[in-house]
Amino acid sequence: MSELRYTKDHEYIRIEGAEAVVGISEHAQQQLGDVVFAEAPAIGKILKAGDPAAVVESVKAASDVFAPASGEVIAVNSEVEATPGIINEDALGRGWLYRIKLSDAGEVAKLMDEAAYADYLKTLD
Template sequence: MSQIRYTKDHEYVRVEDGEGVVGISKHAQQQLGDVVFAEAPPIGKALKKGDPAAVVESVKAASDVFAPVSGEVVAVNSEVESTPGLINEDALGRGWLFRLKLADPAELSALMDESAYSDYLKTLG
């Protein structure tokens, strides 16, 4: 079973086969509205937790997507770059942005699980 963790900036990381699959949460895509552009980091780029990693633009705003954990980019979702609306349709599934080879899996423990993230969203009013 995959483990999914969230940041306070509404990124998620889902661990699959020792890699982190990164994207934005359902809440984030709802706040953005219709996503019209997505740009992932280049394959091979080393990211530290909190680094700006990708860009998602909607009809309302442009937003940086920050690396939820440290690691090296090993894959990007070219389907999302050519069809950014996938983020609105399936943010947690087909709408992922990039995959990281985790530098330090222990960083995951600092992120919120689904229950904690749901509680966090309730505090945003």
């Protein structure tokens, strides 16, 4: 079963065994507006939790996407790089940015689950 976790910077990570899918949350894509550019990290890149990993640009702003957990990039979503608007259409599904092989699954436990993230969003103005 896959499990979604979130960061305070609005990245999500969906655990799928020893691997995970990373992207930006529904809230983040709404705040950005129309996404016009997305750049994922290179396959093979080693990321530490909190490292800048990808870039998403909209008509409003450019935003770094930080790694929610440490690991090695094993796949990137070339569909999103070619058609960035997919992030607006389906941020938590087809709009994922990259997949990592987790190096420390324990890091994910420190992130917010869906209920905690929903509560966190209520604190933002």
